[in-house]
Amino acid sequence: MHLYRCARWLILLAAIVCFALVFGWYKFFREVPQPAFANEGERFKYGSIGAENARGIPYWIWLVLPRVFPDLMPGPGGYKSFGIVWEPGQEIPVGFSKRTIGFPRIANNCAICHVGTWRAGESDLPHVVIGAPAHTSNLQSMIRFLINCAADPRFNADTLLGQIERETEFSLVDKLIYRFALIPLTRSALQKQATQMAWMNRPDWPNWGTGRDDPMNLTKYFMTSQPVDNTVGQSDFPSVWNLKIRKGDGLFLNWSCDTPAVRSVLIDSALGLGAAPDPTVPLDTLNWRLSRRAWFVARMAELDEYLSALAPPSYPFPVDAPLAAQGRQVYAKACASCHEPGQPYTSRLIPVADVGTDRNRMDSWNQAAADQANQKVLEIGIVRPGLVKQEGYQSPPLDGLWMRAPYLHNGSVPTLRDLMAPMDRRPKAFYRGYDVYDPADVGFVTAGAAAERDGWKEDTSVRGNGNQGHLYGTELPAQDKNALLEYLKTL
Amino acid sequence: MAARTQAPTPSNHCCRWACWGAAAVLVVFLLWAVARFTSDAPVTYANGEDHFKYGSTGGERSSGIPYSIWMALPELFPRYLPGKGLQSLGFLYEPGRDLPIGVSKRKVMGIDRVFLNCAVCHVGSVRDGPDGAPRFITGMPSNTVDLQGFQRFLSAVALDKDFTGDRIAAVIEGMGTDDWLNRELIRYLGVDLMRDQLLTLRQMFTFMDDEPVFGPGRFDTFNPPKVLLNFRMDNLPVAERIGVCNFPSIWHQRQREGMELHWDGNNTSVDERNRSAAFGTGALPPTLDRPSIRRTEDWLLDAAPPPYPYPIDAALSMKGKPIYAEYCARCHGASGTDFTGELVGKVTPIDAIGTDRHRLDSYSFALCVNQGQLYAAYPAERFQHFRKTNGYANQPLDGLWLRSPYLHNGSVPSLRDLLEPASRRPASFYRGYDVYDPKNVGFVSTVAGEHGKAFFPFDTTLPGNGNHGHEGRYYGTELSDDKKQALLEFLKTF
Numbered sequence: 001m002h003l004y005r006c007a008r009w010l011i012l013l014a015a016i017v018c019f020a021l022v023f024g025w026y027k028f029f030r031e032v033p034q035p036a037f038a039n040e041g042e043r044f045k046y047g048s049i050g051a052e053n054a055r056g057i058p059y060w061i062w063l064v065l066p067r068v069f070p071d072l073m074p075g076p077g078g079y080k081s082f083g084i085v086w087e088p089g090q091e092i093p094v095g096f097s098k099r100t101i102g103f104p105r106i107a108n109n110c111a112i113c114h115v116g117t118w119r120a121g122e123s124d125l126p127h128v129v130i131g132a133p134a135h136t137s138n139l140q141s142m143i144r145f146l147i148n149c150a151a152d153p154r155f156n157a158d159t160l161l162g163q164i165e166r167e168t169e170f171s172l173v174d175k176l177i178y179r180f181a182l183i184p185l186t187r188s189a190l191q192k193q194a195t196q197m198a199w200m201n202r203p204d205w206p207n208w209g210t211g212r213d214d215p216m217n218l219t220k221y222f223m224t225s226q227p228v229d230n231t232v233g234q235s236d237f238p239s240v241w242n243l244k245i246r247k248g249d250g251l252f253l254n255w256s257c258d259t260p261a262v263r264s265v266l267i268d269s270a271l272g273l274g275a276a277p278d279p280t281v282p283l284d285t286l287n288w289r290l291s292r293r294a295w296f297v298a299r300m301a302e303l304d305e306y307l308s309a310l311a312p313p314s315y316p317f318p319v320d321a322p323l324a325a326q327g328r329q330v331y332a333k334a335c336a337s338c339h340e341p342g343q344p345y346t347s348r349l350i351p352v353a354d355v356g357t358d359r360n361r362m363d364s365w366n367q368a369a370a371d372q373a374n375q376k377v378l379e380i381g382i383v384r385p386g387l388v389k390q391e392g393y394q395s396p397p398l399d400g401l402w403m404r405a406p407y408l409h410n411g412s413v414p415t416l417r418d419l420m421a422p423m424d425r426r427p428k429a430f431y432r433g434y435d436v437y438d439p440a441d442v443g444f445v446t447a448g449a450a451a452e453r454d455g456w457k458e459d460t461s462v463r464g465n466g467n468q469g470h471l472y473g474t475e476l477p478a479q480d481k482n483a484l485l486e487y488l489k490t491l
Numbered sequence: 492m493a494a495r496t497q498a499p500t501p502s503n504h505c506c507r508w509a510c511w512g513a514a515a516v517l518v519v520f521l522l523w524a525v526a527r528f529t530s531d532a533p534v535t536y537a538n539g540e541d542h543f544k545y546g547s548t549g550g551e552r553s554s555g556i557p558y559s560i561w562m563a564l565p566e567l568f569p570r571y572l573p574g575k576g577l578q579s580l581g582f583l584y585e586p587g588r589d590l591p592i593g594v595s596k597r598k599v600m601g602i603d604r605v606f607l608n609c610a611v612c613h614v615g616s617v618r619d620g621p622d623g624a625p626r627f628i629t630g631m632p633s634n635t636v637d638l639q640g641f642q643r644f645l646s647a648v649a650l651d652k653d654f655t656g657d658r659i660a661a662v663i664e665g666m667g668t669d670d671w672l673n674r675e676l677i678r679y680l681g682v683d684l685m686r687d688q689l690l691t692l693r694q695m696f697t698f699m700d701d702e703p704v705f706g707p708g709r710f711d712t713f714n715p716p717k718v719l720l721n722f723r724m725d726n727l728p729v730a731e732r733i734g735v736c737n738f739p740s741i742w743h744q745r746q747r748e749g750m751e752l753h754w755d756g757n758n759t760s761v762d763e764r765n766r767s768a769a770f771g772t773g774a775l776p777p778t779l780d781r782p783s784i785r786r787t788e789d790w791l792l793d794a795a796p797p798p799y800p801y802p803i804d805a806a807l808s809m810k811g812k813p814i815y816a817e818y819c820a821r822c823h824g825a826s827g828t829d830f831t832g833e834l835v836g837k838v839t840p841i842d843a844i845g846t847d848r849h850r851l852d853s854y855s856f857a858l859c860v861n862q863g864q865l866y867a868a869y870p871a872e873r874f875q876h877f878r879k880t881n882g883y884a885n886q887p888l889d890g891l892w893l894r895s896p897y898l899h900n901g902s903v904p905s906l907r908d909l910l911e912p913a914s915r916r917p918a919s920f921y922r923g924y925d926v927y928d929p930k931n932v933g934f935v936s937t938v939a940g941e942h943g944k945a946f947f948p949f950d951t952t953l954p955g956n957g958n959h960g961h962e963g964r965y966y967g968t969e970l971s972d973d974k975k976q977a978l979l980e981f982l983k984t985f
Binding site for chain 1: 502553661717720721722723724726727728775776777840855856857858859860861863864867868873875876877879881
């Protein structure tokens with residue numbers, strides 16, 4: 001009799017536990033695949049790289065933050081005001097992915113740094129180029145915005161839900177979940193990020209500005225236990241098209257040849273964007289081991305395949321063909337040995353003493369950090385050629401060069417014409433991040449009221465922004481420079 | 492426990508019955524309270540046109556003004572109105588109705604609430620002469636309603652120290668429009684809530700104070716959506732700040748599907764355009780009354796303007812037909828019902844059309860992409876068709892005679908003036924008068940006032956009000972006077 005009663009209670013208890021588990025799984029962990037994308041390009045722009053699990057922000061919170069905190073934004077225009085690429089008719093900007101894991105979440109993907117735009121004039125619409133550096137995006141400003149939101153007393157359930165409910169109807173259960181779980185958890189996650197990012201907010205510290213981040217310091221402080229040091233390494237987002245010509249024995253990627261293989265760059269960047277499992281959440285680590293890792297590795301292989309074949313954009317303005325043909329001769333003599341794929345110095349390390357460019361980016365990375373980062377990646381079960389430490393800068397192929405302005409690793413030289421000018425004739429300061437193109441000098445427009453309104457002022461006297469070095473070709477006769485400039489448009 | 496073993500006594504019986512009784516009363520009361528406070532019922536209309544004029548878009552659910560307060564305000568605050576009642580702001584009242592055209596009513600949480608609907612901007616009035624009776628015409632641009640004036644009236648009320656629960660409740664008691672409970676709710680809650688809401692709105696819409704006064708028949712269409720998205724209006728680029736334009740006509744929507752809609756042609760979906768406009772009636776994605784707005788949309792698909800009611804010189808009009816075909820049809824359609832034409836519903840670049848560019852510039856690329864998030868919770872309804880354009884869209888000319896004053900900003904009073912180059916168009920004129928001028932084809936624009944009502948002086952030299960453009964060889968302004976006269980006559984047939 002007693003046993004029977006006990007069993008009844010046990011069954012009831014088991015039923016409650018089962019329900020709680022299923023309910024919890026459904027509301028917090030149930031993974032809904034993203035809807036199919038029309039093509040790989042769309043998937044590159046909006047597809048998940050797996051960052052939603054560990055670093056996804058609840059979609060509705062993300063959606064209303066610019067509306068709740070307009071005073072913390074750089075200007076009117078919601079997330080567009082950070083300069084990020086956003087295509088008309090799309091629910092989310094390029095470089096964001098929306099995916100339901102229990103609840104809809106938003107995270108970033110590769111496209112946040114590697115899709116760029118150009119316009120022929122102020123009244124033109126942005127032409128979106130996949131694989132181009134996101135030269136208009138001020139990611140640091142966006143990160144700071146999120147952190148500032150979390151620090152603000154208005155980041156509370158009443159305020160956020162009040163705004164969210166102007167957009168959607170929540171069930172009572174979802175309202176409670178947001179009020180008591182997602183809103184406080186998101187806030188504390190962002191507050192934690194504030195601590196993790198404190199190094200970039202030191203007084204008088206150089207800003208990244210548009211089109212740049214501090215990649216090796218980000219890697220160092222997020223993937224390794226290296227202490228915060230005094231280095232700055234702000235550098236331009238590179239183009240990521242045509243990766244096939246960047247593959248081969250002895251070829252390197254990343255500005256300081258920090259990575260010996262394309263696949264490693266993809267993996268490390270995606271892990272850095274949040275695809276890595278959260279080591280503080282055992283369940284997330286378990287999920288990673290059981291399923292996400294295999295998915296992630298496969299996704300990286302697909303991305304590799306897509307980006308390897310992705311063609312660089314062709315120059316959209318007229319080219320003087322005979323002049324370009326002359327320029328080709330100049331290129332063959334003056335540039336090809338370091339920049340033509342297959343040539344002995346292309347995609348290889350040029351010692352900093354030779355190239356003479358700003359050494360801060362190179363100095364922001366070190367061997368110990370490389371070793372630790374490699375160890376961390378190995379620990380989560382991913383085998384890839386590891387990061388290295390080198391003393392110099394990479395000599396990249398120049399495909400799609402016109403869309404890669406401003407130039408040098410730190411974007412310190414606005415146009416190709418300026419790059420061919422001697423040091424003292426390069427602009428000391430200019431506005432970057434405005435996407436109207438300047439076919440005369442080959443680069444984006446960097447002066448004038450509109451450039452000042454949309455752009456960010458890069459001051460080359462700031463530490464890490466030096467525009468010195470790479471004086472190759474600066475002593476060519478003027479007509480050779482013109483011809484070379486014309487030819488470079490065709491790459 | 493002891494009670495269980497005791498035999499029931501008469502007093503016990505009584506107690507039990509009393510308890511049951513009390514419980515029953517409580518249940519009935521609760522049912523009543525639930526029914527009352529969860530009520531959500533619009534006033535409905537059997538006739539499609541009445542539904543358009545008075546039907547709800549759902550806006551009252553979140554933005555509704557208690558009906559009693561709406562009725563009380565003009566009585567209590569006549570000092571903030573230019574004349575008697577809301578009529579003085581150009582609101583149109585049909586005989587026997589207590590609410591003007593364009594105001595809908597819905598019982599929400601036991602209180603009748605009212606708010607604007609589509610018709611407030613899309614029903615106008617026509618009179619044959621100063622003594623004629625007004626004809627209210629659905630689908631034409633409202634030519635009399637001063638919405639900005641109405642907004643300013645509400646703001647002034649919200650700031651007035653006499654806008655108190657006690658005052659309002661006293662008036663309501665006199666009107667007998669609400670029961671005791673609602674009256675007390677309005678007295679102690681409703682008025683304060685409404686004041687907060689109005690003051691918030693006032694704060695959000697201060698950007699409008701920097702625009703030229705709208706006057707009747709106009710509003711700023713695409714700065715309010717920025718407010719809706721909480722953009723920092725104080726930081727808006729200067730070029731975007733003036734967006735005032737005329738209300739359009741909204742007939743023949745079926746034929747407009749796929750055309751570039753809005754003055755600058757920024758959306759090709761009639762449905763999206765409608766949901767976008769519904770924000771102006773207070774309807775948010777969760778509160779939009781979908782069946783109701785669908786009914787309005789369906790009714791508008793084939794709604795048609797009334798024919799020109801004054802004599803037309805048939806012979807002269809026949810002469811105008813080939814001129815129209817040569818000069819106008821490519822952009823404006825074959826006739827008032829046949830909208831075929833190579834460029835109909837397409838945007839003409841601003842440099843070609845040359846009209847005032849403020850309205851174009853007020854719609855920004857940043858707003859355009861952010862609109863992609865509107866209705867995000869309802870994937871089938873999410874906005875996907877907004878685009879930034881670089882000009883103004885070529886409109887079909889159905890009911891053209893009722894669409895005066897002309898151009899997107901209503902800066903040219905009559906069709907005759909529109910056929911003149913800008914230098915010969917009136918530099919200033921009056922808007923808001925509903926007496927028709929068949930000679931020039933447009934509303935009378937030279938009269939400053941009537942029966943104490945002053946009309947709105949329109950100054951084309953103010954930013955956003957420019958009357959230039961749509962002129963030159965291709966736009967008919969260089970035609971001979973005879974040809975202009977013939978063309979004008981033909982345009983009356985639209």
